[in-house]
Amino acid sequence: MPIRRRAVLGLIAASALVPARAVAQDRLPVVASVSILGDLVARVGGDRVAVTVLVGPDGDAHVFQPSPADARAVAGARAVVVNGLGFEPWLDRLIEAAGYAGPVIVASRDVTPLALARGEADDPDHAADDHGPADPHAWQDVANARLYVAAIAEGLAAADPGGAATYRANAAAYGAELDALDAAIRAAVAALPPDRRRIVTSHDAFAYFARAYGVTFVAPQGMSTEAEASAADVAALIAQVRAEGTPALFLENVSDPRLLDRIAAETGAAIGGTLYSDALSGPEGPAASYLAMMRHNIATLTAALGD
Amino acid sequence: MTDLLLAPFADFAFMRRALLGCVAIALGAVPVGVFLMLRRMSLTGDAMAHAILPGAAAGFLVSGLSLGAMTVGGILAGLAVALLSGFVTRVTPLREDASLAAFYLISLAGGVLLVSLRGSNVDLLNVLFGTVLALDDAALVLLCAIATGTLLALAVLFRPLVLECADPQFLRSVSGLSAVTHGAFLALVVVNLVAGLQALGTLMAVGLMILPAAAARFWARGIGGLIAVAMAVAVAASLAGLLLSYHLALPSGPAIVLCAGAAYAVSVILGPEGGILARYRPRAHLRS
Numbered sequence: 001m002p003i004r005r006r007a008v009l010g011l012i013a014a015s016a017l018v019p020a021r022a023v024a025q026d027r028l029p030v031v032a033s034v035s036i037l038g039d040l041v042a043r044v045g046g047d048r049v050a051v052t053v054l055v056g057p058d059g060d061a062h063v064f065q066p067s068p069a070d071a072r073a074v075a076g077a078r079a080v081v082v083n084g085l086g087f088e089p090w091l092d093r094l095i096e097a098a099g100y101a102g103p104v105i106v107a108s109r110d111v112t113p114l115a116l117a118r119g120e121a122d123d124p125d126h127a128a129d130d131h132g133p134a135d136p137h138a139w140q141d142v143a144n145a146r147l148y149v150a151a152i153a154e155g156l157a158a159a160d161p162g163g164a165a166t167y168r169a170n171a172a173a174y175g176a177e178l179d180a181l182d183a184a185i186r187a188a189v190a191a192l193p194p195d196r197r198r199i200v201t202s203h204d205a206f207a208y209f210a211r212a213y214g215v216t217f218v219a220p221q222g223m224s225t226e227a228e229a230s231a232a233d234v235a236a237l238i239a240q241v242r243a244e245g246t247p248a249l250f251l252e253n254v255s256d257p258r259l260l261d262r263i264a265a266e267t268g269a270a271i272g273g274t275l276y277s278d279a280l281s282g283p284e285g286p287a288a289s290y291l292a293m294m295r296h297n298i299a300t301l302t303a304a305l306g307d
Numbered sequence: 308m309t310d311l312l313l314a315p316f317a318d319f320a321f322m323r324r325a326l327l328g329c330v331a332i333a334l335g336a337v338p339v340g341v342f343l344m345l346r347r348m349s350l351t352g353d354a355m356a357h358a359i360l361p362g363a364a365a366g367f368l369v370s371g372l373s374l375g376a377m378t379v380g381g382i383l384a385g386l387a388v389a390l391l392s393g394f395v396t397r398v399t400p401l402r403e404d405a406s407l408a409a410f411y412l413i414s415l416a417g418g419v420l421l422v423s424l425r426g427s428n429v430d431l432l433n434v435l436f437g438t439v440l441a442l443d444d445a446a447l448v449l450l451c452a453i454a455t456g457t458l459l460a461l462a463v464l465f466r467p468l469v470l471e472c473a474d475p476q477f478l479r480s481v482s483g484l485s486a487v488t489h490g491a492f493l494a495l496v497v498v499n500l501v502a503g504l505q506a507l508g509t510l511m512a513v514g515l516m517i518l519p520a521a522a523a524r525f526w527a528r529g530i531g532g533l534i535a536v537a538m539a540v541a542v543a544a545s546l547a548g549l550l551l552s553y554h555l556a557l558p559s560g561p562a563i564v565l566c567a568g569a570a571y572a573v574s575v576i577l578g579p580e581g582g583i584l585a586r587y588r589p590r591a592h593l594r595s
Binding site: 230232233235258261266 | 315318319320321322324325438440441442443549552553554555556557558559562
C-alpha cells in the first residue's frame with residue numbers, strides 16, 4: 001500500500017512538473033554571475049524572469065571554475081547579469097565558450113569604484129595609487145546596491161520590453177526597502193561609540209562599507225583569497241591590534257578561520273561572528289538574500305562592538 | 308642582528324608555534340625522507356601526497372575544519388592507496404611504480420570529484436595548502452606526537468630498513484619481515500605527510516621531506532650522518548624561511564621549501580661527497 005501511494009504521489013508530482021516547466025519557459029531566462037546579483041535580479045524581475053546563479057551560496061567568485069552546465073545556462077540565457085569591476089575574471093571566456101551573443105548587464109556600471117587596496121593601515125601609500133584595479137565589492141554600500149538595481153531594471157527592460165513597466169515598478173519598490181536598510185545601518189553605526197567602530201576581518205571586502213558608514217576594517221590577508229598571508233602581514237596585524245586595542249575580530253564565510261583564531265588568541269580581541277561579504281548563505285542561513293545579508297552583518301557588528 | 312633573528316620569535320607566539328611545527332616535521336619527516344631517497348622512492352613521497360589529499364578533503368566535507376577528521380581521512384586514504392598498490396604489485400605482474408601511480412591517480416580524481424560536488428572550494432584550498440602561521444594547540448600536539456612516534460618506529464625498524472636499502476633480496480630471503488617492514492615504512496610516509504598537511508599543505512610537506520635528504524646526500528656517507536645533516540638542513544630552512552617570510556612579506560610555506568631548495572642547490576655544487584666542484588678538484592688518493 002505505501003508503495004502504491006508513493007507511485008501515485010510520484011505521478012502527481014511528475015504531472016505537476018510539466019506545467020511548471022512550461023511556465024518556466026515562458027519566463028525570461030537570466031544568468032547572474034554570483035548569488036548576491038541573483039537575489040537582486042530576482043527582486044527586480046519578479047515573476048517574469050527565471051534566474052540561474054553561476055557561483056552559488058557560500059561560493060567564491062575569485063576561484064570559480066565554470067562547468068559545462070554553466071556554459072549551457074549562459075548559452076540559453078536572454079540576459080547575463082555580472083558585477084563587473086574585475087569580479088568575474090572567468091566570465092568573458094565563459095561567454096565566448098558558450099557562444100552567447102545577448103546583452104551583458106554590468107550591475108556596477110554607475111558605481112564610482114574604489115581602488116583596490118590592501119589593509120588600509122598597513123599600506124600607507126595606497127591612497128596615492130588610484131590607478132590600480134578597482135575594488136569589486138561595491139554592493140557593500142547600500143547606495144551602490146540602488147545603482148545596481150537601476151542598472152538591472154534598465155537592462156532587463158531592454159532585453160524584455162514587454163515587462164519594462166513591471167521591472168521599473170519592482171525596482172522602485174525594492175529601492176524603498178534598500179533606503180530603509182541604508183537608514184537602519186547608519187542608525188546602528190551612529191549608536192556605537194566612535195572609538196569602537198573598528199574591526200579586523202579575514203577578507204578585505206568591506207572598503208565600500210567602510211567608506212559609506214564610517215567603520216574601519218583591517219584585514220590580515222590581501223584582497224584576493226588566492227594570496228597566502230605572510231608572516232610579516234600577520235605580525236603587522238597583531239602589533240596593530242595590540243597597539244590600538246581593536247575590540248573585535250570577524251570571521252567571514254570564504255576565508256581561513258584558523259588564522260583569525262590564532263590572531264585572536266594572541267591579541268585577546270573577541271571573535272565576533274561571521275560576516276558575509278562576497279556570497280549569500282544558503283536559504284537556511286542568516287544571509288539568504290541581499291537585505292538579510294546586510295542586516296545580519298550590521299547586527300553582528302553592533303553586537304560585537306557595542307560592549 | 309638579535310633584532311633580525313630573535314625579535315620575531317620573542318614578540319609573536321605564532322612565529323614560535325610555526326617554528327615548533329616545522330621542527331617537529333623536520334624531526335619526523337626528514338629521516339623518512341632519507342630512507343625514501345636511499346630506497347630510490349623519492350617520487351613515491353610525491354605520489355603519496357596526492358593520495359592523501361582526497362582523504363583529507365573527504366574529512367573536511369564531512370565535519371568541516373576539524374583536525375581529527377582531516378587527519379583520519381588523510382591517513383586512511385594514504386594507507387588504502389599504499390596497501391592496494393602493494394597488494395596489486397605482489398599478486399600481479401604490474402610493478403610497484405605503475406600500480407602506485409594508478410591508485411594515486413584514482414584517489415586524486417576521486418578527491419577532485421568530491422571537491423567539485425561541494426559548492427564552496429575556498430575553504431578546501433585553505434585546508435589543502437595549510438597555514439604554518441595558524442597552528443593551534445591541537446595541531447602542534449599532533450605534529451609533535453607524530454614526530455615522536457615516527458622516531459620510535461624508525462628506531463625499531465632501523466636494521467631491517469637499512470638492509471632493505473642495501474640488499475632487499477637478502478632481507479627477503481632470510482626473514483619474513485620484509486613485507487612488514489615495507490608496509491610499516493609506507494605507513495610512516497603517510498602519517499608524516501598528513502602531519503605536514505596541517506602546517507604546509509601536502510605539496511609543500513613533500514618538499515620538507517625530500518629536499519633536506521637530497522641535500523644531505525652531498526655532505527655525508529653513513530646513514531646516521533645523512534639523517535643528522537638532513538635534519539639540520541630542514542630546521543635551518545624552516546628558520547630561514549620563517550624569517551624571510553617575516554622580514555620580506557613572503558608566503559611562509561613556499562619560503563620554507565625554497566630555503567630547503569637553496570640548501571639543495573648549494574649542496575649539489577659545493578658538497579664534498581660527489582658535489583660538482585668536488586669532482587673537478589684534484590683527488591687526495593692520487594698522491595698516496
